[in-house]
Each structure stands twice: as C-alpha cells, then as structure tokens.
Amino acid sequence: MRRIVLSLFLCSTIVAFSQKKTTTPVAYSAKNKSVTIYATADSTNLKLSKSESLLSFSEMKQPLETQVCVFVNPDKKFQTFLGIGGAITDASAEIYAKLSADKQKEFIDAYFSKDKGIGYNVVRTNMNSCDFSSGSYTYVEEGDKVLKTFSIEVDKKYKIPLIKKAMETIGKNANFYISPWSPPAFMKDNNNMLLGGKLLPEFYQSWANYYVKYINAVQKEGLPVWGLTIQNEPMARQRWESCIYTAEEERDFLKNYLGPTLAKAGLGDKKITVWDHNRDLIAQRVNTILSDPAASKYVWGIGFHWYETWNGSNQMFENIGMVNEMYPSKNLIFTEGCIEKFDSKKYQLWANGERYGKSMINDFNNGTVAWTDWNILLDQNGGPNHQQNFCFSPIHGDTNTGELIYTPSYYVIGHFSKFINKGAKRISSVASRSQLLTTSFLNPDGKVVTVVLNQSNQKIMYNLCIGTNATEVTILPHSIQTLIY
Numbered sequence: 001m002r003r004i005v006l007s008l009f010l011c012s013t014i015v016a017f018s019q020k021k022t023t024t025p026v027a028y029s030a031k032n033k034s035v036t037i038y039a040t041a042d043s044t045n046l047k048l049s050k051s052e053s054l055l056s057f058s059e060m061k062q063p064l065e066t067q068v069c070v071f072v073n074p075d076k077k078f079q080t081f082l083g084i085g086g087a088i089t090d091a092s093a094e095i096y097a098k099l100s101a102d103k104q105k106e107f108i109d110a111y112f113s114k115d116k117g118i119g120y121n122v123v124r125t126n127m128n129s130c131d132f133s134s135g136s137y138t139y140v141e142e143g144d145k146v147l148k149t150f151s152i153e154v155d156k157k158y159k160i161p162l163i164k165k166a167m168e169t170i171g172k173n174a175n176f177y178i179s180p181w182s183p184p185a186f187m188k189d190n191n192n193m194l195l196g197g198k199l200l201p202e203f204y205q206s207w208a209n210y211y212v213k214y215i216n217a218v219q220k221e222g223l224p225v226w227g228l229t230i231q232n233e234p235m236a237r238q239r240w241e242s243c244i245y246t247a248e249e250e251r252d253f254l255k256n257y258l259g260p261t262l263a264k265a266g267l268g269d270k271k272i273t274v275w276d277h278n279r280d281l282i283a284q285r286v287n288t289i290l291s292d293p294a295a296s297k298y299v300w301g302i303g304f305h306w307y308e309t310w311n312g313s314n315q316m317f318e319n320i321g322m323v324n325e326m327y328p329s330k331n332l333i334f335t336e337g338c339i340e341k342f343d344s345k346k347y348q349l350w351a352n353g354e355r356y357g358k359s360m361i362n363d364f365n366n367g368t369v370a371w372t373d374w375n376i377l378l379d380q381n382g383g384p385n386h387q388q389n390f391c392f393s394p395i396h397g398d399t400n401t402g403e404l405i406y407t408p409s410y411y412v413i414g415h416f417s418k419f420i421n422k423g424a425k426r427i428s429s430v431a432s433r434s435q436l437l438t439t440s441f442l443n444p445d446g447k448v449v450t451v452v453l454n455q456s457n458q459k460i461m462y463n464l465c466i467g468t469n470a471t472e473v474t475i476l477p478h479s480i481q482t483l484i485y
Contacts, residue, residue, distance in 0.1 A: 027467070030057040030466035030467065030471075033057055034054040034055065034485065035464065035473075035484070036054060036483070036484045037482070037483050037484075038484075039479060039480070039482075040353075040411040040479060041476040041477070042350035042478035042479060044476065044479075047406075047411045048415065057466070057469040059470075060465065060469065063463060063470075067432075067462075067463055068433050068460055068462040069432040069464075069470075070438050071428075071432070072427065072448065072465065073428040073466070075427075076427055076428035077442065078367065078426040078427070078428075079367050079369050079426050080425055081369060081422060081423065081424040082331075082370035083121040083175055083370050083371075083417075084120060084121070084370065084371045084372070084373075084417035085120040085175070086111070086123070086372060087124040087125065087374050087376065088166060089130060089132040089374075089375050090130070090134060090158065090384075091379075092375050092376050092377040093161070093163075094134065094384060095397045096162050097161075097162075099397055103397070103404055104165075106404060107397075107404060108165050109169070112165075112166050112170050114418065117418070118414030120376075120417055121422060122175045122372050123166055123167065123176045124335065125159060125163060125178055127179065127214050128181060128182060128183070128193070128241065129181065129182075129193070130181040131238070131385050132384070133384075133386060134384050136194070136386065138184040138193070139152055139213070139214065140210075142184070142185070142186055145186075145203065145206045146206070147210060147213055150210075150213045152214065152217045152221075156221070160218070160221050160223065163223055174224075174226075175226040176223060176225055177225065177227040177229065178214065178215070178229075179231075179276060179335070180232065181232045181241035182194070182197075183210070187199055187203035188243065196242050196244045197242075198244050198245070199245070199253070204253055208257040212265045215270065225270060226270070226271060227272065228273070229274070230245075230250055230276065232277075233276065234275070235277055236277065248288060250285070250289060254272070254274065254289070255292065255295035255298065258272070259272065259295070259298030271331075272301075273299075273301040273302065274286065274289050274299055274301075274303070275302050275304060276335050277303075277304065278304065278305050278306070279305075279309045279316040279319045279320060282302065282304055283323060283326075286302050286323055286330075287326070299330060300331055301332060302323060302330055304334060305337055306337040307337070307340075315359065317362035317363065317365075317366055320362075320363060321365075321366035324366055324367030331369045332367050332369060333371075334359075334360075334363050336373075337374060338373065339355065339409065340391050341390075341391075342383075342390040344381075347392075347396070348407065348408060349408070352392060352407065352409050353407065353412040353480075354412070356409050357437070357451075357453040357480050358455070360416055360439075361437045361439045364426060364439045365429075371416070373394065375393040377393055377395055377396070378392070378396055379396065379398070380397075380398045380405075392407065394406070394407055395407070411480075415451055415480050415481070416451060416482075419482050419484060421443045423444045425441065426440070427440045427441060427442050427448070428440070433462075435454060435456035435460060437452070437453040438453070447485070448484070448485050449484055450464065450483045450484075451481070451482050452475060454476065454478060456477060456478070457477050457478065459475070461475075462474075
C-alpha cells in the first residue's frame with residue numbers, strides 16, 4: 001500500500017512540475033532593427049549631428065581578421081546607470097547671473113533639457129567656499145563651535161537660484177549632492193581654510209553637525225539632497241580651500257561621527273561617498289574604509305577624479321576596475337574632472353573633448369555608475385577663481401560680449417548624457433582595434449545606445465555586430481558617434 005501511495009505521489013509531483021511554466025530569457029536580436037547615428041568630429045560642422053539616413057542590420061556570420069568590428073552583446077549586463085552632470089560652483093552661478101535672460105534660458109536648456117540640450121541629471125555643489133568662489137567663506141561666524149550663527153544667506157544670491165533652475169528642468173530624475181573643500185578655519189590645526197591642514201579632533205562632532213545644518217538648510221529651500229562626499233581631495237594640500245584626512249581619519253570620522261549624526265538627524269538615506277580624489281591611491285583608501293564593517297555600512301559609493309593620473313598614456317583606469325572587483329556592492333562615481341591651465345586660444349581644441357570621451361568610456365567600462373564634470377560655466381578667463389586656478393569648462397560665458405562659447409567637451413559629454421537614460425544597464429561592448437573605444441548601454445525602453453570614439457587620424461569603416469547581424473559604419477578621424485537601435 002505504501003508503494004502505491006508513494007508512486008501516486010511521485011507521478012502527481014512530476015505532472016505538476018511539468019505543468020509549471022518556465023521562462024527562458026529571450027536573446028536580443030538586431031534583425032529588422034535600424035540604426036540612427038549622431039556624430040561630432042574635429043574640424044567639421046558635425047556637433048551632435050543626426051545622420052540623414054538610417055542603417056539596417058544584415059546577416060554576417062564570422063567576420064574576417066581584416067575587418068574592423070565593434071561587438072555588442074545586449075544579453076551581458078553590468079552596472080545600472082545613474083547619470084551624468086556637472087558642478088554648480090559659486091563661479092558658475094556668478095557668471096550665469098551676468099547673462100541676459102535669453103542666454104540664461106539657452107544655457108539651462110543646453111545642459112539640463114533632454115530635448116533641447118544634453119540632458120544632465122546630476123548636480124554637485126560646494127559646501128563652504130572652494131577655489132571657484134570669489135573669496136573664502138563659511139556659514140558660521142568664527143569660533144562658533146555650536147553653530148548658532150549658521151546661515152546659508154551667501155548661497156541665496158547666486159548659487160541656490162541656479163541650482164533650482166537646474167533641478168526644475170531635470171525633474172524627478174535629478175541627483176543633487178554636496179562636497180566640502182574645507183571646514184571653517186577655527187576647526188583646523190593650521191587655523192586656515194587654505195593650504196591643507198587637518199580637522200581638529202575636538203571639532204569632529206561640530207563638523208558632522210555642520211553637514212546636517214547645511215542639508216536641512218538647502219532642503220528648506222526646496223532642493224532635495226541625494227548625497228554627499230566627505231571631503232574633496234582629502235590628500236591634497238592646495239593653496240586654496242583644502243583639508244587632509246588619512247584613510248584611517250576619514251574612516252573614523254565617518255563611522256564615529258558623520259554616519260551616526262546623519263542617521264540620528266533623520267538623514268540616513270543620504271548617499272555617502274568616500275575618497276573623492278584621484279585614481280592613483282583609490283585602492284588603499286577603500287580597503288582601509290570598507291574593510292571596517294562599522295564604517296562600510298554608511299558608504300554608498302567611492303568617488304574619484306582624473307588629476308595627477310593623466311600622463312597621455314596610462315590614466316590608471318584599471319584601478320577603478322580593481323576596486324569594482326573588490327567591492328561590487330559599492331558604487332563608483334566620477335566626482336570631478338576638468339581641463340586645467342586655461343587658454344582662450346584652445347577653446348576649440350579637440351584633444352580636450354577627446355580626453356572626456358576616453359575617460360568616460362573607460363570609467364563606465366570599469367563599473368562607474370555616474371560621471372560628474374567640474375564647473376558647468378566659467379567666464380572668458382577661466383574663472384572667477386580667488387586663487388588664480390583658471391580652468392576650462394564645457395561652456396564659457398563671455399562677460400564682455402554676453403555670448404556663450406560651446407567647446408568640444410560639451411558635445412562629447414552630450415554623446416553620453418543625452419542618450420543614456422537613468423536606470424540603463426551597461427552591456428558588453430568591445431572593439432577589435434585599439435584606435436576605437438566603445439561602451440554600450442541598454443536603456444529602460446529597450447533601445448541600445450553604443451558610443452564609439454575614434455582616436456586616430458584615419459577614417460575607419462567598421463561593422464557594428466550583434467550576434468550574427470551587422471551593419472557597416474564609417475567614423476571620421478578624431479570623432480565620436482552615438483548609435484541608437
């Protein structure tokens with residue numbers, strides 16, 4: 001009898017299992033799909049220019065060794081894309097305020113509108129002054145440890161109005177984060193906001209409270225804060241606002257003061273990013289902080305810059321990939337980069353834009369989820385900057401003529417920010433020749449976005465290959481393309 005019952009049970013189980021619906025992921029197919037191309041090229045009129053004709057895929061099985069190819073596999077997915085944007089500093093806001101109303105509207109649309117511009121959705125700003133401020137300032141009076149005099153009135157004249165315009169234009173997909181360059185002078189061992197120095201231990205709690213005060217103040221102005229970095233460039237003793245933290249000091253400040261203080265204030269949802277400095281020392285910093293569970297629990301991501309590591313050949317992109325391998329649960333975010341040593345004769349220098357393209361492709365391919373440029377606007381002198389550290393920005397505003405000057409960097413960044421949407425998944429994208437760099441994303445709407453950068457002096461014909469389907473594409477010398485299909 002037991003054998004009969006057992007047999008009946010096994011038979012019914014097999015039947016029930018066989019009746020369950022199993023879903024097999026459907027492989028992406030390029031068959032019957034068309035390709036739209038946008039291009040920007042050196043020494044041409046192509047500036048995010050849309051191709052007049054569509055390309056279509058046809059069957060191509062095994063490519064020949066002599067054929068140049070870009071292989072895209074939409075079925076191999078990686079990190080989720082958060083966004084691209086730039087920093088609204090005091091300098092940017094002051095120059096914006098000098099533009100005519102028409103030019104202000106043009107500027108806002110150029111950066112923050114997906115339809116009329118390049119669709120930035122990430123905004124960074126400085127808490128207290130930075131080098132791109134007309135002078136040093138804090139939000140408290142000297143010696144006010146308990147922060148009774150805390151006020152952001154200085155930000156309300158220029159910076160907050162511009163951030164509001166940007167956030168309103170971006171809408172629900174906006175991500176706004178803050179970064180300090182230096183605590184007030186009285187909190188530091190050198191009694192100076194400039195020239196490095198360290199936060200004195202007796203002010204750790206006061207400085208942690210400062211973040212809370214600032215976040216609450218700007219949110220009261222209608223600007224929801226998404227996240228923060230602990231310290232801009234914590235290993236750089238600059239002649240402008242700066243503050244030094246060793247890896248251990250940043251770890252301990254986070255786990256013992258900043259993290260608990262934000263949580264206690266009801267701000268535990270704010271995304272905290274550590275390091276916020278160059279690619280060179282990033283591994284040591286994150287190993288020190290993230291190997292401590294009490295500190296790691298507060299960390300959303302790891303921020304990095306491109307300074308000191310740009311020597312023309314090796315920009316240490318692999319360091320980002322190694323960090324991604326070691327700590328895959330944490331997010332990588334490029335928090336700052338710009339072209340230094342401003343020279344108005346080089347406004348249209350293609351190499352400046354190409355540097356952006358090379359960095360963005362490599363950073364995304366190494367796991368980066370978001371990319372933030374430095375100043376979104378500077379004047380015809382690369383400022384204002386109270387320490388004469390003049391730099392380029394993607395757009396300059398000439399305060400003499402009132403005109404906006406768009407540089408190649410603006411268009412190159414736009415090849416990513418305009419077309420890759422928040423929530424997209426990076427997918428496999430590999431070029432068969434070193435002259436071409438590529439990255440690809442699968443947007444939430446199912447469209448694939450492939451970016452290809454030609455670093456060479458030659459026009460190149462390549463095949464965009466998805467499985468056994470391909471389409472032939474021509475890319476001009478020193479140019480960048482975005483292909484959508």
